[in-house]
Amino acid sequence: xxxxxxxxxxxxxxxxxxxxxxxxxxxxHHMGQSDAASPSPLADAPTANVAGHTLRLWRRNDVYYAFxxxxxxxxxxxxxxxxxxxxxxPVVSMYSESLPAVFIDTSSGTSQLLNSDKNHKEPATIxxxxxxxxxxxxxxxxYIKGRGNTSxxxxxxxxxxxxxxxxxxxxxxxxxxxxxxxxxxxDPSLLRNAIARDLxxxxxxxxxxxxxxxxxxxxxxxxxxxxxxEKVEVKExxxxxxxxxxxxxxxxxxxxxxxxEAVWTEKxxxxxxxxxxxxxxxGYLIERDFASRFLKEVGDNxxxxxxxxxxxxxxxxxxxxxxxxxxxxDDYVQHAENAILAPDxxxxxxxxxxxxxIDADSFARKYLxxxxxxxxxxGVASSFFYKDSDTIDxxxxxxxxxxxxxxxxxxxxxxxxxxxxxxxxxxxxxxSDASPWFRALYEKPDFYxxxxxxxxxxxxxxxxxxxxxxxxxxxxxxxASAKMDRVRWQDQxxxxxxxxxxxxxxxxxxxxxxxxxxxxxQAWIEERPLCQVRLYIDEALYDVFTVFExxxxxxxxxxxxxxxxxxxxxxxxxxxxxxxxxLYEDIDFYAVLK
Numbered sequence: 001x002x003x004x005x006x007x008x009x010x011x012x013x014x015x016x017x018x019x020x021x022x023x024x025x026x027x028x029h030h031m032g033q034s035d036a037a038s039p040s041p042l043a044d045a046p047t048a049n050v051a052g053h054t055l056r057l058w059r060r061n062d063v064y065y066a067f068x069x070x071x072x073x074x075x076x077x078x079x080x081x082x083x084x085x086x087x088x089x090p091v092v093s094m095y096s097e098s099l100p101a102v103f104i105d106t107s108s109g110t111s112q113l114l115n116s117d118k119n120h121k122e123p124a125t126i127x128x129x130x131x132x133x134x135x136x137x138x139x140x141x142x143y144i145k146g147r148g149n150t151s152x153x154x155x156x157x158x159x160x161x162x163x164x165x166x167x168x169x170x171x172x173x174x175x176x177x178x179x180x181x182x183x184x185x186x187d188p189s190l191l192r193n194a195i196a197r198d199l200x201x202x203x204x205x206x207x208x209x210x211x212x213x214x215x216x217x218x219x220x221x222x223x224x225x226x227x228x229x230e231k232v233e234v235k236e237x238x239x240x241x242x243x244x245x246x247x248x249x250x251x252x253x254x255x256x257x258x259x260x261e262a263v264w265t266e267k268x269x270x271x272x273x274x275x276x277x278x279x280x281x282x283g284y285l286i287e288r289d290f291a292s293r294f295l296k297e298v299g300d301n302x303x304x305x306x307x308x309x310x311x312x313x314x315x316x317x318x319x320x321x322x323x324x325x326x327x328x329x330d331d332y333v334q335h336a337e338n339a340i341l342a343p344d345x346x347x348x349x350x351x352x353x354x355x356x357x358i359d360a361d362s363f364a365r366k367y368l369x370x371x372x373x374x375x376x377x378x379g380v381a382s383s384f385f386y387k388d389s390d391t392i393d394x395x396x397x398x399x400x401x402x403x404x405x406x407x408x409x410x411x412x413x414x415x416x417x418x419x420x421x422x423x424x425x426x427x428x429x430x431x432s433d434a435s436p437w438f439r440a441l442y443e444k445p446d447f448y449x450x451x452x453x454x455x456x457x458x459x460x461x462x463x464x465x466x467x468x469x470x471x472x473x474x475x476x477x478x479x480a481s482a483k484m485d486r487v488r489w490q491d492q493x494x495x496x497x498x499x500x501x502x503x504x505x506x507x508x509x510x511x512x513x514x515x516x517x518x519x520x521x522q523a524w525i526e527e528r529p530l531c532q533v534r535l536y537i538d539e540a541l542y543d544v545f546t547v548f549e550x551x552x553x554x555x556x557x558x559x560x561x562x563x564x565x566x567x568x569x570x571x572x573x574x575x576x577x578x579x580x581x582x583l584y585e586d587i588d589f590y591a592v593l594k
Contacts, residue, residue: 047220049080051129053103054220057091058488064091067222067484069101069215071133078133094487096215097480100136100171102226103127103217104144104162111219115158118146126162128171139164147180149293149381151405154414155185157224157489161231171212171228174237181216182227185489186412187405188497188505190225190482191474195509196373196404197229198470202462203365203454206386207232207239207400213474215481225478225485232384232400234285234317239400241283241388244325245318251275257320258302267306268330269298273322282389284329285317290380290433305330307337309436316384332357332387336396341440354444359395364450366398367438370428372459372520376406376418379428379435409512412496417559422515423546425523425530430544452524460525463517467510475506522548531583535569537561537591553581556589564593 045056048066057064064086072078073095083091106114106124113120121143128137146152147161160181167175184190193211200208211229215222234243249255252275260271289297294312298304302319303326306312313333315321321329339347339354346353354360370378377383382403387396411418429439441447475482482502486493493499500508522528529549535542537559545554556577559566569577569589577589 046083046086048082051078051101051133051135053105053127053217055217055222056220057086058222059089060487060490062089064089065487066091066093067215067488068093068095069129069217070096070099070131070480071101071129073097075133094484095480096484098131098477099213099215099225099481100131101129101215101217102228103129104141105219106144109219111221111223114144114146114160114218115156118148118152121145124162137168137170139168141165142177150414151183151185155183155492157183157185157492159183159185159226160218167237171214173209173212173228173230176230176235176237178231178233180229180231181214182211182229182405183224184227184405185492186414186496187410188493188500188502189410189475189509190227190478190485191471191506191509192373192407192410193227193229193404194474195466195471195513196369196375196407197401199372199459199462199466200369200401203369203458205362205365205369205399205401206397213478213481215484222484222488224488225481232285232316232402234283234386239285239386241285241386242279242392243317244277244280244283244321244389247277247279248273248275248318248322248325251277257318260320263323268323268326269301269304270323270326271303271320273320276322276324279389279391280322280325280328281394282387282392283317284315284325284387286313286329286333286385287316288313288379288381288383288385288435292433293381305333307334309337309341311337311435311437313385329387333385333396337437340437345444345446354441355446357396359393359397360447360450363398363438363441364447364454366401367428367441368451368454368459369401370438371426372455372463372516373404373407374409374422374424374426374516375404376410376415376431377403378407378426378431379438380431380433383435408509408516414496417543417557419543420512421545422512423519424544425520425532425546426544430541432541452527455520455524460517460521463513467513467517471506471510471513532586533583534586534588535591536588537593539590542591547583549584550582553577553579553583553587555579559591561593567592567594 047054047056050068057066066082085091104124104126106122108122124141124144126139126141127135130136142163142165144160144162146158148159151159163178167177169175170179182193184193197208197210211227214226214228216224216226230238234241248257252273257271257273260273263270263272289312291312301314303315303321304313305326318325335347335350336357338349339345339352339357384400385396385398406412409420409422411420427439427442428434523530531547531549533545547554556569570592571589
C-alpha cells in the first residue's frame with residue numbers, strides 16, 4: 001500500500017507541475033479537445049413551428065419524427081407547418097403527456113461545443129411550456145454546460161447544468177440559481193434516480209428533495225426525457241450549512257478565490273489566500289473520488305486532500321480553500337477516519353470514539369440507501385460528506401445524495417459484466433475502488449444496530465410502497481415521454497439492455513425491488529447468518545456472491561477474457577468448487593488461467 005501511495009502522490013505532483021508550468025488550456029487542447037464546432041447534422045433538417053419555437057424533425061431510416069410537447073396533444077393550434085410527408089417519407093407525430101416541455105436556445109444556436117467539451121459554457125434562453133400550454137417561465141441563462149463523468153463521456157444523450165443570473169423557482173422547486181438536467185442515459189427505465197431520491201427523502205438525507213421530469217428541446221432539437229434536480233451545493237435552499245466560501249470572499253480583496261496562487265503539498269492543494277474568517281471550522285462540502293479518476297482530473301480540481309488510507313477528497317465548498325482551511329478539514333477527516341478504521345472505534349491520536357466525530361445516524365442512513373439500492377457507485381464516487389461550523393454542529397455528516405442510474409439491478413453494457421442479482425450484501429466493499437470506511441463501520445456492533453433498526457422501522461415496508469405505488473405512478477406520467485426517448489435514442493437502448501421494451505424494463509425494476517426486500521428482510525429482520533463467496537481474477541476482485549448459511553454453493557460464472565483462457569475456479573490450496581457443499585463460512589476462489 002505504501003508503494004501504491006507513493007506512486008499516486010508522485011503522479012499528482014508531476015501533473016500539478018505541468019499545470020503550473022504550461023497551463024490547463026494547453027493540456028486540454030493537446031488531449032484532443034478542440035475549440036472548433038462542426039456543423040450540426042440537423043442543420044438542414046425539415047422544421048415545424050411548435051408553440052412559437054422552431055422544432056427540427058428527426059429522421060430515422062425513411063421516417064421523419066416530430067416529437068411534440070404534451071401541450072400539443074389536444075391543442076393543434078400550437079403546431080404549425082408540420083407536413084404529412086417529406087419527399088415521400090411519412091412524418092410521424094409523437095406526443096408527450098403530463099410533462100412540462102423545456103426549450104433552451106443557446107447564443108450560438110448549435111449544441112456541438114456543449115456536446116464535445118464538458119467545460120464549455122454558453123449563454124442561453126430558457127422557456128418552460130407546461131402541459132396545459134401556458135408559458136410559465138421565460139428567462140435568460142447565465143450559461144448551460146455539459147456535466148458528469150461517465151454519463152457525459154459514454155453517451156450521445158448528454159446531461160447538462162444550467163445557471164440563472166438570479167435565483168429562480170424552476171418547475172415548482174425551491175429557488176436556486178444552478179440546476180442539473182440528468183439524462184439517465186444508462187437507465188432504460190429512466191426512473192432509478194427518482195426512486196432512489198424518494199427513498200433518500202424518506203430517510204431524511206440531505207438534499208434529497210424530488211426532481212421533476214421534463215421533455216427537453218435544445219436549439220430546436222428534441223433531446224429526450226430528462227430529470228431536473230437541484231445541484232449539490234452549499235446554499236440556503238440547498239445544503240443549508242455555514243457558507244465558508246462566501247465568508248472567505250468577504251474578508252479578501254479578490255472575490256474570485258481561484259485567482260490566488262495554488263499551494264501544493266504531497267497530499268493537499270490549497271490557495272494562497274491571505275485572510276481567513278475568524279471561524280474556519282465550517283462549513284465544508286467534500287466529495288470522495290476514486291484514485292484513478294482523481295489523478296486524471298487533479299489539474300481541474302480546486303482544493304483537495306488525501307488521507308492516510310488514500311481516500312481522495314475534493315473540496316466542493318469552499319472549492320478554492322486557504323491552506324489553513326484545507327489543513328483544518330484534512331486533520332478533522334483524518335481523525336474521523338482513524339476512529340472509523342480502528343477496531344475499537346477510537347481515534348488513537350485524540351481518544352475520541354467515532355460517534356463523537358461523525359454523525360453516525362446519517363452515515364447509517366446513507367449506507368442503507370447505497371446498499372438497499374445496490375448502487376454500483378455506492379461509497380465509490382459521487383460520495384459527499386459535509387461538516388458545519390463547530391458553533392452549530394461540528395460533526396462530519398454523510399450526504400447529500402447523488403447518482404443512482406446504475407442501481408437496483410441495472411447493468412449497462414459499458415460497465416462490463418455487472419451482476420443484477422438482488423440477493424447480495426456488499427457492505428459497500430465489493431467495488432475495486434471502494435472506500436474502506438463503510439465496511440469498517442458495518443463491523444461495529446453499535447453501527448450495525450443502527451442499520452438494522454432503521455431498516456426494520458423505516459425501509460422494509462416502504463420498499464413495497466416504492467414497487468407497488470411510487471414506481472407505477474412515475475411510470476404513468478413518463479410513459480409517453482419515455483416512448484419518444486426510446487425512438488430518439490434507439491441505438492443507446494439497444495446497446496444498454498439489448499432492446500428490451502419499456503414494459504419489460506419497468507417489470508424488471510419492480511420485481512427487483514420486491515426481491516431485494518425479501519433478501520434484506522431475511523438478512524436484517526430474521527437475522528439469518530450470511531456467507532460470502534468471493535471470486536478473484538489475477539488477484540483482483542471479480543464478483544461476490546452472498547448466500548445464507550447452510551445453503552449450497554451457487555453456480556459460479558465462466559468469465560470470457562481477451563488475454564487468457566479461463567480454466568475454472570480453485571481455492572488457495574488448489575481445491576475445486578464442490579456444488580454439493582453447504583456453506584458455513586466465507587470462501588474465496590481464484591481463476592485458473594492458461
